[in-house]
Amino acid sequence: MEITDQIEATARELGERVRPQLEDAKRRLMSANDKVIDYIKENPGTCLVGAVALGFIVGKIARRA
């Protein structure tokens, strides 16, 4: 029982220590995602043409390889 309690305590401590970092990373990812979505919505033509061009290049590279 003591070992289980120790493991539980360690896990809880680790979780509490890591949780703020995880929250921060999550917030940053959400912010980056919002920015990317806003950019795509503001410049749909540019993004679509860029995506087609990128796909074309990848297709060419895959064909050569």
Place this chain on the structure above:
Amino acid sequence: METPEKNPTEKNPANGRAADDGVHSIGQRLDRVSGSAQEAWGQTRDAFSDLSDAIDIKARVRRQPYGTLAAALGIGYVLGGGIFTPLTSRIVRLALRIGVRAAFVPLLKDQVAGLAEALADGDGDGAGRAAGKGHKASKRT
């Protein structure tokens, strides 16, 4: 003995009617070409606007930005000739594997849960039976 030779200036008059006609016809041709080019450009623009209205790209991008970008990437990949390549076969194989796993895992989970329930019920019955036997044995004694 006069030769009926005309004056060279009369043959190709610098400011004559024939030259004027030539300039006029070239101008007309240029006008015609530019008119047809403008017409073709207008038709192309109309066709593109009709196409964009039909597809409604902006609304599609607004609704599903990542999906539309992925579709554009795929179109570019196909246009680049990457469809019958080892990379494509690898991607398709990976997608199939993931799909099969995603389809089978819930099924397996249900099966395992059902098996566990059946085992638990069986143990309960066994325990009940054992208790019943014990009860009978105690009755006999």
